[in-house]
Amino acid sequence: MDNLKNLRGTVDLFPDQLIKWQNVEKILLEQLSRASIKEIRTPILEMTELFIRGIGEGTDVVSKEMYTFLDRGERSCTLRPEGTASVARALIQNGISSNPLQKLWYMGPMFRYERPQAGRQRQFHQLGVEFIGHDSVRSDVEIIVLAWDILGKLGIKELNLEINTLGDTNDRSNFQKSFLKWLETNKDSLDLDSQNRISKNPLRILDTKNLQTKKVLENAPRLFNFLSEKSHNRYLDLKRQLEVLKIPYVENFNLVRGLDYYTHTAFEITSGALGSQATVCGGGRYDDLIKQMGGPNTPAIGFAIGLERLILLAGKELEIPRNTDIYIINQGLIAESLAMDLSRKLRNYDLLVELDLSGASFSKQFRKANKLKSKSIIVIGDDEAVNGEFTIRLFDQSGNGNENEEEVISFENDIKLENWINNNLLVK
Numbered sequence: 001m002d003n004l005k006n007l008r009g010t011v012d013l014f015p016d017q018l019i020k021w022q023n024v025e026k027i028l029l030e031q032l033s034r035a036s037i038k039e040i041r042t043p044i045l046e047m048t049e050l051f052i053r054g055i056g057e058g059t060d061v062v063s064k065e066m067y068t069f070l071d072r073g074e075r076s077c078t079l080r081p082e083g084t085a086s087v088a089r090a091l092i093q094n095g096i097s098s099n100p101l102q103k104l105w106y107m108g109p110m111f112r113y114e115r116p117q118a119g120r121q122r123q124f125h126q127l128g129v130e131f132i133g134h135d136s137v138r139s140d141v142e143i144i145v146l147a148w149d150i151l152g153k154l155g156i157k158e159l160n161l162e163i164n165t166l167g168d169t170n171d172r173s174n175f176q177k178s179f180l181k182w183l184e185t186n187k188d189s190l191d192l193d194s195q196n197r198i199s200k201n202p203l204r205i206l207d208t209k210n211l212q213t214k215k216v217l218e219n220a221p222r223l224f225n226f227l228s229e230k231s232h233n234r235y236l237d238l239k240r241q242l243e244v245l246k247i248p249y250v251e252n253f254n255l256v257r258g259l260d261y262y263t264h265t266a267f268e269i270t271s272g273a274l275g276s277q278a279t280v281c282g283g284g285r286y287d288d289l290i291k292q293m294g295g296p297n298t299p300a301i302g303f304a305i306g307l308e309r310l311i312l313l314a315g316k317e318l319e320i321p322r323n324t325d326i327y328i329i330n331q332g333l334i335a336e337s338l339a340m341d342l343s344r345k346l347r348n349y350d351l352l353v354e355l356d357l358s359g360a361s362f363s364k365q366f367r368k369a370n371k372l373k374s375k376s377i378i379v380i381g382d383d384e385a386v387n388g389e390f391t392i393r394l395f396d397q398s399g400n401g402n403e404n405e406e407e408v409i410s411f412e413n414d415i416k417l418e419n420w421i422n423n424n425l426l427v428k
């Protein structure tokens with residue numbers, strides 16, 4: 001039989017790699033909690049219809065990238081490709097009106113059937129933030145600043161913020177009429193993919209990566225010129241507030257984002273350090289989504305950060321594992337049980353304690369403690385078991401022992417143990 005393998009576009013993560021993931025996640029959670037944003041968890045598996053209605057049939061995600069299958073009850077199910085539609089569904093189902101203003105975050109795996117490459121997988125992870133019920137320009141600014149500061153806190157360099165406005169539904173349909181006319185006359189100069197989008201999702205053509213089409217599009221009508229005065233002023237206000245906060249931005253009139261539900265503000269944060277999959281964060285306002293999905297009229301704005309790309313970008317210092325504080329070398333029947341008991345006691349302090357379970361010779365266990373660069377060691381053998389006391393000592397890598405850094409402590413003397421820990425391991 002062939003060896004079993006993981007599916008293409010999925011990855012296994014091992015302890016050494018997960019140090020960085022855990023450190024990054026810790027910083028993310030701290031930042032979110034400091035901004036008083038609350039977590040929401042929704043199922044990974046949803047009815048397919050949720051994404052068709054929520055994201056839009058003409059989008060790449062829905063038309064080409066979804067993992068969709070029939071379950072045993074013949075219901076069409078989809079592994080979520082993004083988080084916003086599920087959050088909207090959960091809130092509508094739970095009755096938004098009882099809690100109309102919410103700041104929420106979610107984190108977890110998403111699934112898209114794409115061509116895997118560096119920073120692009122089929123199972124990947126996103127951190128998303130959604131401000132529900134907020135319609136002020138200030139909420140747009142806070143969302144952008146939040147994403148910007150999170151990336152800054154992780155030490156990510158060469159960040160670029162691109163912004164655009166998509167206007168409201170009215171502005172867009174006015175633009176679309178004129179854009180469609182233009183597309184029909186210029187159809188033959190467009191790439192095939194874009195030609196196909198004319199009937200399905202014309203706005204997405206603006207987002208094309210095809211250089212020839214990009215060039216042709218330079219002469220197309222601009223959504224910007226179809227904005228109502230209100231939408232236009234909203235956009236000017238956004239820019240002004242970003243300037244006050246000294247957040248540098250670049251305007252990109254072709255930034256339309258892949259999903260159908262965006263209105264007004266759309267933004268992306270890229271990093272020059274990432275190569276071709278440069279977008280770390282994408283976000284925007286989606287004032288009509290919740291109503292379209294059957295909920296009350298509820299404006300909202302959010303963003304999603306791709307964690308794999310974040311990990312590629314975050315600093316090397318986040319890869320450094322935490323040091324072992326105490327390594328417990330132990331051997332012998334009673335000694336081993338005393339050691340187990342002591343390890344439980346020690347773990348009540350904020351210490352990383354490793355209990356050697358090998359039963360190997362003292363010298364072997366000693367070498368392991370040395371290799372781990374444990375800050376201190378405890379040795380428990382038959383003598384210690386008989387005497388009812390053990391020695392704890394700072395593990396001196398240089399070999400120059402210092403008597404003050406070692407202490408004989410009875411198994412019952414918790415106060416002495418605590419003092420030694422406080423003086424030698426916790427301070428510094």
Ligand code: ATP
Binds near residue numbers: 114122257281304307
């Ligand atoms: P891209 O243009 O890179 O395909 P997107 O517009 O499809 O991105 P969004 O749906 O806005 O991406 O998702 C937000 C973020 O999630 C992206 O900026 C990226 O960091 C990350 N992301 C999206 N798709 C993938 C993927 N297949 N693998 C890894 N990360 C991804």
Ligand code: MG
Binds near residue numbers: 258
């Ligand atoms: Mg994509």
